[in-house]
Amino acid sequence: MQRALTVSVAGLAMIAASPAAHAQQDDRAIQAMQSELSAMRAAMDAMNTRIEELEGELARTRSAKANGAIPADAVAAEQAALAAAQAEPLPAEEAPQTTIAWNGGPELSHPDGWSFGVSGRLNYDAAYIDAPESTGRDEGFSSGARRLRVEFEGEVPGNFGYDLGIEVGSGEAVVMDATISHRSGPVTFMVGQHNTFQSMEELSSSLHTSFIERAAFTDAFVFERRIGVSAQYFQDDFLVQGGLFTDNIEAPDNRNEGGDLRIAYTPRIGSTQLHVGGSVHYTDLDGLTDSLRYSQRPLARPPRTRFVDTGDFSADSETGIGAEAAAIMGRFHVAGEAFWQHVERADFADPTFFGGYAEIGYFLTPGDRRGYRKGVFDRIRPTNPLNEGGFGALQFNLRYDYLDLQEADIAGGEQNLYGASLVWTPTDYTRFLMNYAYIDYDSAVIPTASGDNDYGVHSLSARAQLDF
CATH class of the missing domain: 1.20.5 (Single alpha-helices involved in coiled-coils or other helix-helix interfaces)
Known part of the structure; x- marks a missing residue:
């Protein structure tokens, strides 16, 4: 039940201008x-x-x-x-003036506490999938717009904020984020459609990931934005995020309900940024349907083929437990996650599916490092950007990605992905990515003509990205 494109809810909170620009x-x-x-x-x-x-x-x-x-x-x-x-009249006091700044996109702010900003992103992808020809899914070359998104963010007096994001990528407009938020010291309260609190990889913006697509388990287990209420606390290197959620805004009649909790410790020791965290997820499936489906593509979005796929199966609830860790040490970074998804079923065995990844990365350009902020990976800002006469930042990454959908009486297949990516960031707001992966499938759901379900698939993808 993976939705093609979804929407985020940061509390209808449109762009609060960058702290440095506001300070000036x-x-x-x-x-x-x-x-x-x-x-x-x-x-x-x-x-x-x-x-x-x-x-x-x-x-x-x-x-x-x-x-x-x-x-x-x-x-x-x-x-x-x-x-x-x-x-004789006194000199009239001049009224406070609205200021306009440019932080990728235009940002307007007023001393009374009002602000308004517009941002957006453009992702154009191309992919080549080489699978055994006899599977009938040797898709070859494909291309398309992965994300075309515009977002409106801002603040209103009283420390309230709003965020509305609209995305077009499959021929129709989809609400990604739609939130109203309120800040009170280190705590931010939020209501509306926004990300649930599962996985560092999932919560890091698609603008800042090291591969074109996220780890397999985040897509397979249907991590998505949902309507809910939440609170986030961040102070003294401790991050706590929790909320109660229903379902995605595209399914307002669904009566699913659940909750998410994520905790992370994010100390900076010298020049090294550390991250250790975990999350718990629960959803009671009490909607118009009581079934689930977990599946995944071969590290590319234009192709629709899913070589691992549980198909629809009955379920009463799902419970997820995740662990995450990362470190950024100068030009070098490491990251890894593991996630167990347990499903409760009334008349069948209760399966526990598993996914996880391990990644290492290194910047080939001196002085560059991966961005990080409040428990997620953040924007890469090249030390010598192209617009200042430099080359930009060049990053090389390796990843192992595992997903097991073969459990109990459900034969969804298993994959072992070995991938490499090259990411060129010429400026703060532009990126070009290329990644290759060899995906080794065991018990794939699509057999060859001879009935073989164990084979490999090659995946090559490229992306041109700009955001503002």
Whole structure:
């Protein structure tokens, strides 16, 4: 039941501009306001001085008049001058101004707490799949738009935020994110459609993954955005994320319900960033259907063939347990995850499926390293980007990816994937990826003409990516 494209809910919270850009804008705004206030104070001081002078002159005039030294009309002239000085309006205070910044996309912000931003991404993929010809699934070359997404994010006064993401990749618009959020210190509350809290690989943006497609188990076990309420806490290297969820916004009539919890410890020791975490997932299948289906493509999305596939099977609930770890040490990084998906069934044996991966990566360009922020991999920012006369960042990665859908009375097959990827990041917002994988299938669901279910498939994919 993998959905082709889904939507994220960061609490209808549209782009809060980058901290560095906001900080610079705030400094300039504060300096401008201070300059205006200083000018106003100087004008007021001059007026007060003039009023004091006129009052003094008037007092002297009255005294002289009482002694018969000056005529009455001179006193009247002094009084009129003093009244005019006192009636002169103060300089008007200039209203706070909206500032516009550019952080990939345009970001507007106002001192009152309003902000609005637009972002998006374009992913164009091409793939070549070489499978045994007698399977009838030797798909050869294919290409298409993997992701065409636009997102609106922002904040409103009171530390509230919103996020709405729309994606077009299969000929129709799909809501990815639709959230309303509220920040209170280190805690962020969120309601709407957003990612459930399973797997570091799944929660890392597709803009920042080291392979074109994520690890097999994240897709096979249908990790997706769902409608729910959640809270996230991050402080002192500790991350806690938890929420209650129903189903994806595309299935509003489905009455599935469940919860997710993820905890991670993210210390930075010297120049080394560490990550250790785990997650628990539960869904009670109480919707219009009470069945599941787990399957996976051969590390490419344009082809639709799934060589491992459980088909539909009855189920009452699913429980997932995940473990994750990563380290970034200069140009080198390692990452790995394991996930067990246990399914409860009323009249059949309860299977426990398994998936996991191990990955190592290295930047061939000096000074570059993988990005990381709050429990997920983040943007790579080349030390010498192409737009500044450099080459950008070049990264090489190796991965082993395992998925077992062969359990109890369910014969979904097993795969061992051996992959390599080359990622060129010429600028902060552009990437070009190429990955190759040899996938060794045991008990594949698509046999050859001779009935063989154990064979290998070659997968070669490329992507051109830009985001703003």
